[in-house]
Amino acid sequence: MRYNICLLLLLFFFFGRSQTQNDIPPIWGTWGLGYIKNNNSLNVYNNYNITGFHMYVSWDLLEPTKGNFKFDELDQQFDLLVKKNLFIGLQVLVGPNAPAWIYNDVPKVMTTGGNMSGPYPYYLDPQYKQRYYLLLKKVAEHIEGLSDEVKKKFVYWQISEGSTGDEDPYKGTPDNPKYEIDYYTWQDFKHAAWDSAESYRDNQALYRLQFNSGNFAQEIQYIDAHFPQDQHKNGMLSHWYSFDGELLYYVRQYRDLLTRPLSLRTRGEVQDNFNTTWWMEAPVKNSFTLACSALSGGLDMLDVAGGYISSVSNDTRPTDFFQKYAGLRFGAQSNIGFIALRDVPDLADTGRFPEATYGDVIAQSSRKAFNNRIDAIESNPKDSSMYKYWQKMKAVVKYLNPARVTKITGEFKAAGAEYNTDGDDYHNDFGVNMTKNYAMFIRQLDEDETSIGGWRVGKDSAIYGRYARLFKIKNGKAEMRFRFNENFAPAGSAIELTVTYFDKGTGKWSINGSNKKVAVTNTNTNEWIQKTIGVNNYVPNTVSEADFSLRYEDGDNTAFALIEVSVTK
Numbered sequence: 001m002r003y004n005i006c007l008l009l010l011l012f013f014f015f016g017r018s019q020t021q022n023d024i025p026p027i028w029g030t031w032g033l034g035y036i037k038n039n040n041s042l043n044v045y046n047n048y049n050i051t052g053f054h055m056y057v058s059w060d061l062l063e064p065t066k067g068n069f070k071f072d073e074l075d076q077q078f079d080l081l082v083k084k085n086l087f088i089g090l091q092v093l094v095g096p097n098a099p100a101w102i103y104n105d106v107p108k109v110m111t112t113g114g115n116m117s118g119p120y121p122y123y124l125d126p127q128y129k130q131r132y133y134l135l136l137k138k139v140a141e142h143i144e145g146l147s148d149e150v151k152k153k154f155v156y157w158q159i160s161e162g163s164t165g166d167e168d169p170y171k172g173t174p175d176n177p178k179y180e181i182d183y184y185t186w187q188d189f190k191h192a193a194w195d196s197a198e199s200y201r202d203n204q205a206l207y208r209l210q211f212n213s214g215n216f217a218q219e220i221q222y223i224d225a226h227f228p229q230d231q232h233k234n235g236m237l238s239h240w241y242s243f244d245g246e247l248l249y250y251v252r253q254y255r256d257l258l259t260r261p262l263s264l265r266t267r268g269e270v271q272d273n274f275n276t277t278w279w280m281e282a283p284v285k286n287s288f289t290l291a292c293s294a295l296s297g298g299l300d301m302l303d304v305a306g307g308y309i310s311s312v313s314n315d316t317r318p319t320d321f322f323q324k325y326a327g328l329r330f331g332a333q334s335n336i337g338f339i340a341l342r343d344v345p346d347l348a349d350t351g352r353f354p355e356a357t358y359g360d361v362i363a364q365s366s367r368k369a370f371n372n373r374i375d376a377i378e379s380n381p382k383d384s385s386m387y388k389y390w391q392k393m394k395a396v397v398k399y400l401n402p403a404r405v406t407k408i409t410g411e412f413k414a415a416g417a418e419y420n421t422d423g424d425d426y427h428n429d430f431g432v433n434m435t436k437n438y439a440m441f442i443r444q445l446d447e448d449e450t451s452i453g454g455w456r457v458g459k460d461s462a463i464y465g466r467y468a469r470l471f472k473i474k475n476g477k478a479e480m481r482f483r484f485n486e487n488f489a490p491a492g493s494a495i496e497l498t499v500t501y502f503d504k505g506t507g508k509w510s511i512n513g514s515n516k517k518v519a520v521t522n523t524n525t526n527e528w529i530q531k532t533i534g535v536n537n538y539v540p541n542t543v544s545e546a547d548f549s550l551r552y553e554d555g556d557n558t559a560f561a562l563i564e565v566s567v568t569k
Helices: 006-011 072-083 100-104 126-144 182-201 222-226 248-261 276-282 284-297 306-311 317-325 364-380 385-398 402-413
Strands: 031-036 052-058 086-094 156-159 208-212 231-233 266-269 300-302 336-340 437-440 442-445 451-455 467-471 480-485 495-502 510-513 516-521 527-535 548-554 561-567
Touching: 031 317, 052 072, 052 300, 072 086, 086 126, 126 156, 126 182, 126 317, 182 208, 182 222, 222 248, 222 385, 248 385, 276 284, 284 306, 284 317, 284 336, 284 437, 300 317, 317 336, 336 442, 364 385, 437 442, 467 480, 495 510, 510 527, 516 527
Parallel strands: 031 052, 031 300, 052 086, 086 156, 156 208, 208 231, 231 266, 266 300
Antiparallel strands: 336 437, 336 561, 442 480, 451 467, 467 561, 480 548, 495 527, 495 561, 510 516, 510 548
């Protein structure tokens, strides 16, 4: 059960096409998120260089009385965004945001066990469906009638079906069991809603529809088959970093992005986690790591709201970093790249952790239950193959051999790695089905053989250090080697390389490449510092089959968090 990043993972970063990413309007980057209540609603973003705004509008605002549609306030909000020169994404919230009059004709549903008890309409009621489809039609018609000025900024319309923009009809369980809706019935409801919205959209419309494909890819194959030119919401990349199944998620992203490298754009919202205790322990550090993960996974639009901004005390550096690299597809057409160094040991990787040494991935005592679960997943005719892949990965997580986990995690404990299963991501450094470094257009060669991981290096208040890599010193020697996409930095170009390192102790190391060596001696400030060097005549492949390297010279070891490169072609 070996997971190898190799070709599939690298294709996205090192693929070239004749098309140019500069032909596409620059909709990517950091976006705002939420309701626009008045002209001051966007003031929270005064320090943020946002590209667009994902706006929420409630059904009850658009149809305050039955059959009486009013779009005046919505148009005023559009005008405000256009004046701010922001791109626009629209999401009309339904379900619990339905107008009160709907309950004159539709059963009212209350729930327990969730964070919103209701009321919700009973979605399967024929009269609810009729009113809901009419809403979709009226919104589509209104979008078609927008002014040219607004249309130029209108990017997408996300279709909501149930509880906010989530995948489920309700938050919690209906108090009355007769209003429960099973997974597959709800899936059919969503598909019918999406098909209806598509039928209402004008054939010549330039905007995209956007759909929540599910955190676990439940809907992605349906969306790709029926709406091949439209957009996905990719929540995992904006909610968490270093989640189980990260490699599978990235490969799924790359598969889609390689199919439609320029037309497919994805978004996600930073939500929920910024209120947790573990996130608030190091909010800026966690935010920066999330931005690196999102970029590495191919996310284009990262939506942030006021709650997130408060959590980082208005620190714009993580979102500025996302803004800098968002939307880039091809190394040959880009002049910047990065690699954020990290090691998240994969507990199911039998290449790095052979079963003969560390124990079976699935213990013999759990093999029967595991196989039964895999058989049940495979035999389900309703789930997509992508969703089945995800379910099988989660089965590996569930039935992991505890003895193997103990042995692997114990091996890294002395280096500072921590392990838990209680949802504290800041203090969990292991996973299943994991990638290596976060990167765009740069890759590290033989990372596990030449470097060791570092975790929570430096102050919690720093932006860097959630992950790092240090030299793997053998007989007083060590070297981390890196390679650019072959089309990224042509021979003879001028490049600037910035290395972010933790200045602890008095160790000596060097940056090597293009027949040049720059030596650095640490000064023990116990701070993250950046060293920038310039190369006027770049020469590829000058360091043991690599384009540049970090080399250990003497003394204390050094932790490295980030390498950025800019190219003048």
